[in-house]
Amino acid sequence: MSSxxxxxxxxxxxxxxxxxxxxxxxxGVAAEAVAxxxxxxxxxxxDLTVVRSTWGYDMDLAGFLAWARGLPRVVNPYEVLAxxxxxxxxxxxxxxxxxxxxxxxxxxxATAVLPAGAVVVKPSVGGGARGVAAFAPDEHALAxxxxxALAAQGHAAMVQPRIASLAERGEVDVxxxxxxxxxxxxxxxxxxxxxAATPSGASRAVRRAPSEQERRVALSALRAVPCDGPLCYxxxxxxxxDEGPTVLELEVIEPFLFLGEAPGxxxxxxxxxxxxxxx
Numbered sequence: 001m002s003s004x005x006x007x008x009x010x011x012x013x014x015x016x017x018x019x020x021x022x023x024x025x026x027x028g029v030a031a032e033a034v035a036x037x038x039x040x041x042x043x044x045x046x047d048l049t050v051v052r053s054t055w056g057y058d059m060d061l062a063g064f065l066a067w068a069r070g071l072p073r074v075v076n077p078y079e080v081l082a083x084x085x086x087x088x089x090x091x092x093x094x095x096x097x098x099x100x101x102x103x104x105x106x107x108x109x110a111t112a113v114l115p116a117g118a119v120v121v122k123p124s125v126g127g128g129a130r131g132v133a134a135f136a137p138d139e140h141a142l143a144x145x146x147x148x149a150l151a152a153q154g155h156a157a158m159v160q161p162r163i164a165s166l167a168e169r170g171e172v173d174v175x176x177x178x179x180x181x182x183x184x185x186x187x188x189x190x191x192x193x194x195x196a197a198t199p200s201g202a203s204r205a206v207r208r209a210p211s212e213q214e215r216r217v218a219l220s221a222l223r224a225v226p227c228d229g230p231l232c233y234x235x236x237x238x239x240x241x242d243e244g245p246t247v248l249e250l251e252v253i254e255p256f257l258f259l260g261e262a263p264g265x266x267x268x269x270x271x272x273x274x275x276x277x278x279x
Contacts, residue, residue: 007050008034037060058123112159176234183265
Protein backbone atom coordinates (compact mmCIF):
# COMPACT_ATOMS: atom_id res chain seq x y z
CA MET A 1 0.00 0.00 0.00
CA SER A 2 1.32 3.44 -0.95
CA SER A 3 1.80 5.97 1.83
CA UNK A 4 1.11 9.71 1.68
CA UNK A 5 1.90 12.37 4.26
CA UNK A 6 -0.53 15.29 4.36
CA UNK A 7 1.69 18.10 5.61
CA UNK A 8 0.01 20.40 8.08
CA UNK A 9 1.11 22.45 11.05
CA UNK A 10 1.50 21.69 14.72
CA UNK A 11 -1.01 24.15 16.18
CA UNK A 12 -4.00 24.24 13.80
CA UNK A 13 -5.88 21.12 12.64
CA UNK A 14 -7.00 20.91 9.01
CA UNK A 15 -10.79 20.37 8.92
CA UNK A 16 -10.45 18.75 5.47
CA UNK A 17 -7.88 16.15 6.52
CA UNK A 18 -10.33 13.47 7.70
CA UNK A 19 -12.32 13.43 4.47
CA UNK A 20 -9.15 13.34 2.37
CA UNK A 21 -7.60 10.52 4.40
CA UNK A 22 -10.81 8.50 3.98
CA UNK A 23 -11.00 9.18 0.24
CA UNK A 24 -7.38 8.13 -0.24
CA UNK A 25 -8.03 4.99 1.79
CA UNK A 26 -10.82 4.03 -0.63
CA UNK A 27 -8.18 4.12 -3.38
CA GLY A 28 -5.79 1.91 -1.43
CA VAL A 29 -3.55 4.77 -0.33
CA ALA A 30 -2.63 5.10 3.34
CA ALA A 31 -2.50 8.74 4.40
CA GLU A 32 -1.79 10.55 7.63
CA ALA A 33 -1.59 14.18 8.69
CA VAL A 34 1.93 15.18 9.78
CA ALA A 35 3.08 18.62 10.96
CA UNK A 36 5.72 20.00 8.61
CA UNK A 37 7.59 21.49 11.57
CA UNK A 38 7.65 18.25 13.59
CA UNK A 39 11.38 17.59 14.12
CA UNK A 40 10.69 13.91 14.74
CA UNK A 41 8.76 13.25 11.52
CA UNK A 42 10.29 10.72 9.13
CA UNK A 43 9.29 11.94 5.69
CA UNK A 44 11.31 9.26 3.91
CA UNK A 45 8.85 6.56 4.92
CA UNK A 46 6.15 8.12 2.74
CA ASP A 47 5.97 7.74 -1.02
CA LEU A 48 4.72 11.30 -1.39
CA THR A 49 4.26 14.41 0.75
CA VAL A 50 1.29 16.59 -0.11
CA VAL A 51 1.55 20.12 1.28
CA ARG A 52 -1.95 20.80 2.53
CA SER A 53 -2.26 22.98 5.63
CA THR A 54 1.17 24.29 6.56
CA TRP A 55 -0.42 27.43 7.97
CA GLY A 56 2.15 29.76 9.45
CA TYR A 57 4.90 28.69 7.04
CA ASP A 58 5.45 32.36 6.25
CA MET A 59 6.73 32.90 9.78
CA ASP A 60 9.74 30.71 8.90
CA LEU A 61 9.86 30.82 5.12
CA ALA A 62 13.53 29.85 4.86
CA GLY A 63 12.94 26.86 7.10
CA PHE A 64 9.81 25.88 5.21
CA LEU A 65 11.48 26.02 1.81
CA ALA A 66 14.50 24.09 3.09
CA TRP A 67 12.12 21.43 4.41
CA ALA A 68 10.19 21.23 1.12
CA ARG A 69 13.38 21.14 -0.95
CA GLY A 70 14.64 18.19 1.07
CA LEU A 71 11.56 16.01 0.59
CA PRO A 72 11.94 12.95 -1.67
CA ARG A 73 8.68 13.78 -3.52
CA VAL A 74 6.40 16.72 -2.87
CA VAL A 75 3.10 18.06 -4.23
CA ASN A 76 2.70 20.77 -5.31
CA PRO A 77 6.25 20.81 -6.77
CA TYR A 78 8.96 22.59 -4.80
CA GLU A 79 9.66 25.10 -7.58
CA VAL A 80 6.00 26.15 -7.57
CA LEU A 81 5.92 26.43 -3.77
CA ALA A 82 8.98 28.70 -3.82
CA UNK A 83 7.50 30.85 -6.60
CA UNK A 84 4.14 31.22 -4.85
CA UNK A 85 5.60 32.01 -1.42
CA UNK A 86 6.28 35.64 -2.37
CA UNK A 87 3.42 37.66 -3.82
CA UNK A 88 5.72 39.22 -6.38
CA UNK A 89 4.27 36.36 -8.42
CA UNK A 90 1.41 38.77 -9.21
CA UNK A 91 3.82 40.56 -11.54
CA UNK A 92 4.32 37.31 -13.45
CA UNK A 93 0.58 36.82 -13.77
CA UNK A 94 0.12 40.39 -15.00
CA UNK A 95 2.94 39.94 -17.53
CA UNK A 96 1.11 36.89 -18.85
CA UNK A 97 -2.03 38.95 -19.43
CA UNK A 98 -3.96 37.76 -16.37
CA UNK A 99 -6.25 40.31 -14.75
CA UNK A 100 -4.77 41.04 -11.31
CA UNK A 101 -5.37 43.72 -8.69
CA UNK A 102 -2.86 46.53 -9.44
CA UNK A 103 0.07 46.05 -7.08
CA UNK A 104 3.26 47.91 -6.30
CA UNK A 105 6.01 46.95 -3.86
CA UNK A 106 8.07 49.03 -1.46
CA UNK A 107 10.68 48.68 1.25
CA UNK A 108 10.06 52.10 2.77
CA UNK A 109 7.11 54.39 3.27
CA ALA A 110 8.87 57.24 1.51
CA THR A 111 9.22 55.28 -1.75
CA ALA A 112 5.82 53.56 -1.64
CA VAL A 113 3.56 54.35 -4.59
CA LEU A 114 0.06 54.73 -3.21
CA PRO A 115 -2.95 54.80 -5.54
CA ALA A 116 -5.61 57.43 -5.04
CA GLY A 117 -8.35 56.49 -2.61
CA ALA A 118 -8.42 53.76 0.00
CA VAL A 119 -5.44 51.42 0.03
CA VAL A 120 -4.41 48.07 1.48
CA VAL A 121 -0.85 47.41 2.64
CA LYS A 122 0.35 43.87 3.30
CA PRO A 123 3.62 41.95 3.46
CA SER A 124 4.66 40.30 0.21
CA VAL A 125 5.29 37.13 2.21
CA GLY A 126 2.38 36.45 4.50
CA GLY A 127 -0.52 34.19 5.33
CA GLY A 128 -4.13 34.82 6.22
CA ALA A 129 -4.54 38.48 7.17
CA ARG A 130 -1.29 38.64 9.13
CA GLY A 131 0.21 42.11 8.68
CA VAL A 132 -2.60 43.28 6.37
CA ALA A 133 -4.06 46.72 7.03
CA ALA A 134 -6.50 48.95 5.19
CA PHE A 135 -6.40 52.75 5.11
CA ALA A 136 -8.92 55.40 4.11
CA PRO A 137 -8.13 57.98 1.41
CA ASP A 138 -7.09 60.53 4.05
CA GLU A 139 -4.81 58.04 5.88
CA HIS A 140 -1.99 57.68 3.39
CA ALA A 141 0.53 58.87 5.96
CA LEU A 142 -0.53 55.98 8.16
CA ALA A 143 -0.23 53.63 5.20
CA UNK A 144 3.36 54.77 4.63
CA UNK A 145 4.08 54.24 8.32
CA UNK A 146 2.78 50.68 8.00
CA UNK A 147 5.13 50.09 5.07
CA UNK A 148 7.97 51.20 7.34
CA ALA A 149 6.72 48.93 10.12
CA LEU A 150 6.72 45.94 7.79
CA ALA A 151 10.18 46.85 6.53
CA ALA A 152 11.42 46.96 10.13
CA GLN A 153 10.22 43.35 10.46
CA GLY A 154 12.19 42.39 7.35
CA HIS A 155 9.25 42.40 4.92
CA ALA A 156 8.81 44.00 1.56
CA ALA A 157 5.36 45.61 1.48
CA MET A 158 2.82 45.39 -1.28
CA VAL A 159 0.36 48.21 -1.88
CA GLN A 160 -2.98 47.77 -3.59
CA PRO A 161 -6.12 49.85 -4.03
CA ARG A 162 -8.88 48.68 -1.75
CA ILE A 163 -11.44 47.13 -4.07
CA ALA A 164 -14.85 48.61 -3.31
CA SER A 165 -16.77 45.38 -3.97
CA LEU A 166 -14.93 43.49 -1.24
CA ALA A 167 -16.87 45.18 1.55
CA GLU A 168 -20.29 44.34 0.12
CA ARG A 169 -19.77 41.25 -2.05
CA GLY A 170 -16.57 39.76 -0.64
CA GLU A 171 -14.32 37.55 -2.75
CA VAL A 172 -14.91 34.40 -4.76
CA ASP A 173 -12.46 31.56 -4.16
CA VAL A 174 -12.31 29.15 -7.09
CA UNK A 175 -10.92 25.69 -6.35
CA UNK A 176 -9.10 23.90 -9.16
CA UNK A 177 -8.05 20.26 -8.83
CA UNK A 178 -5.88 18.63 -11.49
CA UNK A 179 -6.62 21.47 -13.90
CA UNK A 180 -10.41 21.35 -13.51
CA UNK A 181 -12.61 23.79 -11.61
CA UNK A 182 -14.46 21.74 -9.00
CA UNK A 183 -16.26 24.34 -6.91
CA UNK A 184 -16.13 27.83 -5.49
CA UNK A 185 -17.17 29.71 -2.39
CA UNK A 186 -17.98 33.29 -1.68
CA UNK A 187 -16.54 34.67 1.54
CA UNK A 188 -15.80 37.82 3.49
CA UNK A 189 -12.54 38.45 5.33
CA UNK A 190 -12.46 41.47 7.59
CA UNK A 191 -9.56 43.86 7.03
CA UNK A 192 -9.37 46.93 9.23
CA UNK A 193 -6.85 49.68 9.82
CA UNK A 194 -5.38 47.67 12.67
CA UNK A 195 -3.00 45.04 11.26
CA ALA A 196 -3.92 41.47 12.14
CA ALA A 197 -1.29 39.66 14.17
CA THR A 198 -2.54 36.16 13.33
CA PRO A 199 -4.28 34.61 10.30
CA SER A 200 -7.94 35.57 10.19
CA GLY A 201 -10.65 33.00 9.57
CA ALA A 202 -13.09 33.55 6.75
CA SER A 203 -16.59 34.41 7.85
CA ARG A 204 -19.78 33.54 6.02
CA ALA A 205 -18.13 31.24 3.45
CA VAL A 206 -20.91 29.93 1.22
CA ARG A 207 -20.66 27.61 -1.75
CA ARG A 208 -21.58 29.23 -5.03
CA ALA A 209 -21.34 28.30 -8.67
CA PRO A 210 -18.50 30.16 -10.38
CA SER A 211 -19.48 32.07 -13.49
CA GLU A 212 -17.93 31.20 -16.83
CA GLN A 213 -15.91 34.40 -16.67
CA GLU A 214 -14.63 33.51 -13.19
CA ARG A 215 -13.67 30.07 -14.46
CA ARG A 216 -11.77 31.56 -17.39
CA VAL A 217 -9.82 34.00 -15.23
CA ALA A 218 -8.97 31.31 -12.68
CA LEU A 219 -7.69 28.93 -15.35
CA SER A 220 -5.77 31.69 -17.11
CA ALA A 221 -3.96 32.39 -13.84
CA LEU A 222 -2.97 28.74 -13.50
CA ARG A 223 -1.67 28.61 -17.07
CA ALA A 224 0.79 31.32 -16.05
CA VAL A 225 2.25 29.22 -13.21
CA PRO A 226 5.82 28.05 -14.02
CA CYS A 227 4.98 24.34 -14.03
CA ASP A 228 4.70 21.56 -16.59
CA GLY A 229 1.23 20.09 -16.52
CA PRO A 230 -1.69 20.85 -14.21
CA LEU A 231 -1.12 21.38 -10.51
CA CYS A 232 -2.61 18.86 -8.13
CA TYR A 233 -4.60 21.62 -6.44
CA UNK A 234 -4.91 25.40 -6.37
CA UNK A 235 -7.24 28.11 -5.22
CA UNK A 236 -7.69 31.34 -7.14
CA UNK A 237 -9.16 34.20 -5.10
CA UNK A 238 -11.10 36.64 -7.27
CA UNK A 239 -12.65 40.02 -6.65
CA UNK A 240 -15.21 41.84 -8.76
CA UNK A 241 -14.07 45.01 -10.53
CA ASP A 242 -15.45 47.18 -13.33
CA GLU A 243 -13.23 45.20 -15.70
CA GLY A 244 -14.59 41.84 -14.52
CA PRO A 245 -13.26 39.15 -12.17
CA THR A 246 -9.72 40.00 -11.07
CA VAL A 247 -7.13 37.89 -9.27
CA LEU A 248 -6.52 38.96 -5.70
CA GLU A 249 -4.30 35.98 -4.84
CA LEU A 250 -3.32 32.63 -6.32
CA GLU A 251 -2.73 30.05 -3.61
CA VAL A 252 -0.92 26.81 -4.39
CA ILE A 253 0.91 26.18 -1.10
CA GLU A 254 -1.63 25.72 1.69
CA PRO A 255 -5.04 26.96 0.58
CA PHE A 256 -8.06 25.80 2.51
CA LEU A 257 -10.01 24.00 -0.22
CA PHE A 258 -13.49 23.93 1.37
CA LEU A 259 -13.82 20.24 0.51
CA GLY A 260 -16.86 19.97 2.74
CA GLU A 261 -18.70 22.48 0.56
CA ALA A 262 -18.57 20.26 -2.53
CA PRO A 263 -19.72 16.63 -2.46
CA GLY A 264 -17.12 14.52 -4.23
CA UNK A 265 -14.33 17.10 -4.01
CA UNK A 266 -12.34 15.02 -1.52
CA UNK A 267 -12.54 12.03 -3.86
CA UNK A 268 -11.47 14.18 -6.80
CA UNK A 269 -8.44 15.43 -4.88
CA UNK A 270 -7.64 11.89 -3.72
CA UNK A 271 -7.65 10.68 -7.33
CA UNK A 272 -5.32 13.51 -8.30
CA UNK A 273 -2.92 12.56 -5.51
CA UNK A 274 -3.11 8.87 -6.40
CA UNK A 275 -2.32 9.70 -10.02
CA UNK A 276 0.90 11.34 -8.89
CA UNK A 277 1.78 8.11 -7.13
CA UNK A 278 1.47 6.32 -10.45
CA UNK A 279 -1.72 4.54 -9.41
